[in-house]
Amino acid sequence: MIALPASAVVGGLVTLAIAITHADSTVDDNWYRDGKAINRSLEAENRAARLGLAASLDADGRVRLSSAIAVPWPDRLNLKLRHPTFADQDRNLTLRHLGQGRYEPDEALPDKGEWNVTLAPPDGAWRLYHRLRLGPDGARLGSVEPGR
Template identity: 75%
Template sequence: MNPALSPRVPEAPWYRHPLVWLVIALPASAIIGGLVTLAIAITHADSTVDDNWYRDGKAINRSLEAEQRAALWGLGAAFEADGRVRLHSAVALPWPDHLVLSLRHPAFADRDQERRLRHLGEGRYQADGALPAAGDWDVTLAPPDGAWRLYHRLRLGPDGARLGAPETPR
């Protein structure tokens, strides 16, 4: 048979070949995946390193000294679910007029709270409102002048929680 006389079969256009789409789909999926990763990285960016890292490091040392002072004095606190805090100490201390209570959630920064506690008398303090919902919290309790500081991770429950040295019997 003569090839010149045989009927010519029309060749399919390029977009009808599945292998062409496979060659296009692999790089296209890599580009789309890269753009999605870029969008996630931009919307959930980590905070940058603080420019005042040296000053912050010195502040950490001061806060450790305040924690050591609280341990030396045998300071501790009991938290009640209604927002009351009772301080106790192994030595006689003048109680400050108010305290600063910082509650930091270990996973969600938007749940962090800072409250001012007013003195009710005999080492008892009252916060405005109840303590936050039950769960794990990093708690810092200190007077405004920073003479001492109690820091602890505690689990708040329906009955409140304890922080610091055990209470001495009176």
């Protein structure tokens, strides 16, 4: 007779212990600074749109950057791959300029998965963002465009 209520109490205590040890912070201590960073990020995306910038990612992991108007290509680009659920799989890559808007990463890209891709020069003058799926067959064709 006591086993059922006792098991509910034990289950509740176990659930409470799990919730306390693996708690997610709901409010960041730096919420104001983070909000300002979001505005700067949107401004960078708007600058990319005004420049008509777009990028494509080929099967070799190389990036081809194009622009509607003539812009000087930076010597390096930062490519951030953010996994939507596992932060330990996030990658920050540096791309070096090969000429004519073509860039090559300093290390291999992941073979598969869905990623939030951000491409920007080191000075943050503009930013391209896109959600991209890399296939299990190694196909990496996709585009990175302004906006979400």
